[in-house]
Amino acid sequence: KKASIVSVSDKEVEHRNRNLPDNSSGVSTVSVSDIPTLAFPSISTADFQFDIEKASDIIVEKVEEFLNKVTNARLVLVDLSHRSKILSVVKARAALKHIDTDKFFTFVGDITQLYTGGGLHCTAIANAANWRLKPGGGGVNAAIFNAAGPSLETATKERAGSLSPGSALVVPLPSSSPLHKKQGVTHVIHVLGPNMNPQRPNFLNNDYKKGCEVLREAYSSLFNGFLSVLK
Ligand code: AR6
Incomplete structure (x- = not known):
């Protein structure tokens, strides 16, 4: 299934155009000279049913914290549809806080096709994983896991067998992986x-005090993982 890629602002069109390879043949080559970029989905807000408003505040808070420490990198929140509630709420709150839109923006597209589908080159992409670090689901x-092929599962399993809530695992993508070859992604961060969601493991039973704490830890772990890739 292919998602249509639609940019949601002129700023993003500029980003995309800047990132498109300068060739007229239509054959795309991945440019590696771009500013290091992490694309991430909104963790926990779909299958895990976490409240969108609360998640939005945490995303903006953690993005701000990261950008205060790191200058030569950018973060991109991705979702599949331009009707995405999380994208519009986060975008509005980031604007209220005057977060630099060169360093943080929202993007509509499939996170596995950001370069070929949207002209956005990302060094690393984040995965909203399950505790077993298993494909599917x-x-x-x-x-x-589909887009990366079996080498992602192998590389993941070499590093860890499971993940606890709030934690992240950085996995270098083998150069044979289509996600590396076609999209230029060198790392997946689970x-x-x-x-x-009561149907899933580690159900928090509507305990948002704990839930917000764990979501903050999750974004800290993710952004620290990205920092380790930059070094
Ligand atoms: N590209 C960009 N964003 C996407 C894509 C995509 N291809 N697919 C989904 N999203 P979810 P969770 C957005 O449910 O809530 C899994 O089965 C989606 O619209 O993937 O953390 C795991 O195995 C939403 O905004 O993650 C876990 O068991 C965001 O990604 C469980 O679901 C996260 O949605 C994790 O649930």
Whole structure:
């Protein structure tokens, strides 16, 4: 299934155009000279049913914290549809806080096709994983494991067998992986967020005090993981 890529602002069109390779043949080559970029989905807000408003505040808070420490990198929040509630709420709150839109913006597209589908080159992408670090299960996890091919599962398993809520695991993508070859992604960072869905493991039973704490930890772990890739 192919998602249509639609940029949601002129700023983003500029970003995209700047990132498009300068060739007229239509053959795309991945440019590696771009500013290091992490694309991430909104952790926990779909299958794990975490409240969108609360998640938005945490995303903006953690993005701000990261950008205060790191100058030569950017963060991009991605979702599949331009009707995405999380994208519009986060975008509005980031604007209220005057967060630099060169360093943080929202982007509509499939996180596994950001370069070929949207002209956005990302060094690393985040995965909203499950605790077993298993492929499948739907959502962004299924999409990333599918797009990366079996080498992602192998590389993941070499590093860890499971993940606890709030933690992240950085996995270098083998150069044979289509996600590396076609999209220029060199790292996948698995993150396990808090779960508010009674049908899934580690259900927090509507405990948002704990839930917000775990979501903050999840974004800290993710952004620290990205920092380790930059070094
Ligand atoms: N590209 C960009 N964003 C996406 C894509 C995609 N291909 N697919 C989904 N999203 P979810 P969670 C957005 O449910 O709530 C899995 O089965 C989606 O619209 O993937 O943390 C795992 O195995 C939403 O905004 O993650 C876990 O068991 C965001 O990604 C569980 O679901 C996260 O949605 C994790 O649930």
